[in-house]
Amino acid sequence: MDPRIKAILIAEGSVDIEPELLSTKKALVPGPSTAGPGAGVGSFFFRSGGHLVRLEHRRDPDATLIVRRIGEEAAGGDVSGDDDVVIFYKGRELVRGRIEPALIHCPEQAYITLSESCIFDCTFCPVPKLGGRTKTADEVRRMVDDAYRTGNLRAISITSGIEHSPGEEVTRAVDLVKDLTKYNLPIGVSVYPTEDSSIRLKEAGAIEIKYNVETMDREIFGRVCADMDLDFVLASLEDAVSIFGRNRVFANFIIGLGESDRTVREGVETLAGIGVIPILRALNLHPLRPDLKSICPDAARPDADRLLRLARFEREVLDAHGLRADVSETMCLPCTGCDLVPHRDV
Ligand code: SF4
Incomplete structure (x- = not known):
């Protein structure tokens, strides 16, 4: 391949x-x-x-x-x-x-979703419609323990929807990270940020963090992520870089919501400029979200040419900013399953 x-x-x-x-x-x-x-x-x-x-x-x-x-x-x-x-x-x-082979969600990682429901309603995301449950801390500990005993576990990654509030999810993640440091493995966390989520997660023992921007097209963001605040996410990412360091802070950036290549390029430049590595993720048109098409009529999964073009562009930008996507140890960048990852694939 x-x-x-x-x-x-x-x-x-x-x-x-x-x-x-x-x-x-x-x-x-x-x-x-x-x-x-x-x-x-x-x-x-x-x-x-x-x-x-x-x-x-x-x-x-x-x-x-x-x-x-x-x-x-x-x-x-x-x-x-x-x-x-x-x-x-x-x-x-x-x-x-x-x-x-996969361990939990992806190869060599225990990548665990804490809350499988979400009070936010981003229109590309099926999680609010699935309305899943929230795992107990004991359940998560057992899952990680089972994965650890295979001898193939290289990293622990934690993510979560928002069952009641972003702050509650951060506290849930902080408590778990403190507990999971006993495995002496890299731990990464992806949640919606709060004012103090980065410092609390860093002090708990996480080494990497992901706060998703979803799109850097502000007009589209306003339509599809009405419950989120892009300026707050960007400020939180910048703060996270000062706490976790360069090459340790990431943001999912969806390709296919109707944004132009120019918007993607400017967005990649903006994120790299503050030390954040964007993860360019092809839009998944989920059958539970037919409403996306009425809000974003141009929404479509990107074709191979576009994916390749944008991934190569991102690599150039990361290189220009002295960032490396192959340094990361947790979550999506070392997995590479869903994306063309700069420095690993292109
Ligand atoms: S790249 Fe895809 S499969 Fe791999 S951890 Fe991320 S979301 Fe999961």
Whole structure:
């Protein structure tokens, strides 16, 4: 897999795959995501040539991307019995690789969502509609412990929707981080910021933080993230850099809400200028959010060319600002499953 092939896979996003191929790997495939725009959708990880991608799976014989076990396509259905698969794109072989084991949500991490509900109502996000529950601290501790005992755990990442208030989620995360430092692993946290969330999480033992801007197009932000305050998020990010340091503060930035490339470029420059690494994330049009299209008629998943162009642009900007996306140890940048990550993929 090269960056262009990964861009195609991200742009398409979902594949047809035989349930049997995943069920034989049941322990290796994470359940539906419980956080953010991908929540509620089953997925698996595909690794090839040093690159990793997360793909949603469904049964759809007319899908543009089809995954088959290697040997099956040549042997008329006889399977080879290992993890190696081939992905066909519009009927032609695109890439070969293997299904990658995940621990909790992604490979080598315990990436845990605390509250699976949200009082905010960003219109691209299914979490407010899913209305999930909030895990107890004991439950989270047990999950991390189970992952730790596999011997494959490299990082702990914590995220959360907002069950009652941002402050309550920060306190929940702070208490857990204090507890989880006993594993002596890097811990990262992604929450909605509060005035003192960065200093409290840093003092608790977190080494990295992510506050999402979602979009840097202010007009679109006002429509899709009406409960959030972009200026407050940006000020919190700047404050976080002074506390966690450069290369340790990140922000999800959705591509596909109808923003122009120029807005993305200016947004990347703004974030890098304050020492923040943007994570350019392809919009996921979720069936639970048909309302997004009425609020953002131009919303569409970006194509491979756009994803590749913007990722390469981001790399140039990070280089110009002396930032490195391959320093991070927690959350999405080391995972790389959903994005073309500068310094790792491009
Ligand atoms: S890139 Fe982030 S959201 Fe995507 S699978 Fe990895 S950890 Fe999860």
